[in-house]
Amino acid sequence: MVYDPTTGRWVRDPADPQNIPADFNSARVPFYHRIDASVRRNGHLGGASFTPYLSIVNLLNAKNPAGYLYDYTARPPERASFPNLPFAPTFGVSNSRIAPRPIAPRLTELEKAGWSLPVYREMILGDAAKVDF
Numbered sequence: 475m476v477y478d479p480t481t482g483r484w485v486r487d488p489a490d491p492q493n494i495p496a497d498f499n500s501a502r503v504p505f506y507h508r509i510d511a512s513v514r515r516n517g518h519l520g521g522a523s524f525t526p527y528l529s530i531v532n533l534l535n536a537k538n539p540a541g542y543l544y545d546y547t548a549r550p551p552e553r554a555s556f557p558n559l560p561f562a563p564t565f566g567v568s569n570s571r572i573a574p575r576p577i578a579p580r581l582t583e584l585e586k587a588g589w590s591l592p593v594y595r596e597m598i599l600g601d602a603a604k605v606d607f
Contacts, residue, residue: 503542508559509533524569535561577602 476487514527539555581595 503539506538506558507534507536508538509536522569524567526565526567528563528565531562531564532559533561 476485477483478485508531510529510531511533512527512529514525516523516525518524538558540558541556543554543556545552545554577599581598585595
């Protein structure tokens with residue numbers, strides 16, 4: 475395409491090998507659709523926390539083009555698409571070691587710092603005693 479300053483338009487240059495004759499904005503890429511799914515489950519074993527997971531990208535294996543490649547040596551020029559993300563399952567386990575943290579000393583620190591916890595102190599300590607770290 476060549477810009478014509480007298481008309482203020484872009485015009486087709488017949489000598490340009492990359493010219494693909496068509497109306498402006500006449501071609502669109504197809505709708506992009508993809509469904510991803512992920513499942514995880516938290517668990518505890520001893521003092522460790524672990525989370526097995528399964529994740530699937532492009533669950534329906536939709537053929538979405540990531541872009542197009544043009545071959546300008548052919549007459550007329552040819553277009554080919556290259557694919558986007560394929561069906562890709564991943565799975566694994568993430569884990570961490572939980573160090574039990576004493577609650578009572580932390581409550582004392584907060585009270586010394588100006589927090590007003592006397593009303594809730596027994597409730598917090600009672601709830602913390604029920605939690606299995």
